[in-house]
Amino acid sequence: MTNCPICNGKVEYNTELTTYTYKSHETQVSQSGEYCLECKEAFLSPKDLKSTRLEIANFKREIDHFLTTDELKRIRKKLHINQQEAASIFGGGIRAFHKYETVEVTQSKPLDILFRLIDSNKISFEDIKNILPQLVKTTFSKI
Template sequence: MIRDERPDEVVYKGSIMQIEQPGWYCQSCEEVVLDGPDSAVAEEAFVRLKADVDNLLTPQEVALIRKKLKISQRKASALLGGGPRSFQKYESGTGWVTRSMANLLRLLDSDPNRINELEAAHEGR
């Protein structure tokens, strides 16, 4: 088997994303062996594609927006909802943001100071 990177695609709901799939390719048959990092290439592409198709956010995008708001994962969960460890799940890729959470985060991304209003309301309770 030889180490190579070959064109492949990931598919979600009929949408296709082209990728260059690294892996071990047999020189005499169609066999391909992917190790962990090789598989991650396709998995990350799938997450990107699903986020685009379903109008959601990737784990990286969620983390970027939360950091822009200058709040911890725990605080983000308390202020924005989704459950006690929701942001840990979103950012580690073990749980997807809902469409409504994605929309809320997009609004906060374009106007980060508005997190203060949610914080004031939270503390006022």
């Protein structure tokens, strides 16, 4: 794109600090994209949007009181289980934790609460393993 489809002004590829608003909370993200030098309109490709997707999704999670991707991953690693093992214990399908940790999907509120309780040592991982069906226990006997 060389000219703005709105005002015919010159368009340049740039990275601009953009204010993002969610539920009346604001954050600033460095958003790359094509910007019109005249009317300041932004033209963002799917690739441009993808570059800020994780940052924006985690900002929304914080406002909605959900664990961020990094917090979720940290707690899972603390339990010494991989994403597949976590999914077989906590449900959600084989790719569930991959999705939660890459913001394709936000984890359910009950899972979020459970992970917070485990993280603050209010519930032990041993307690959870003890109530798992025998089939899951056998499959992941090394956990």
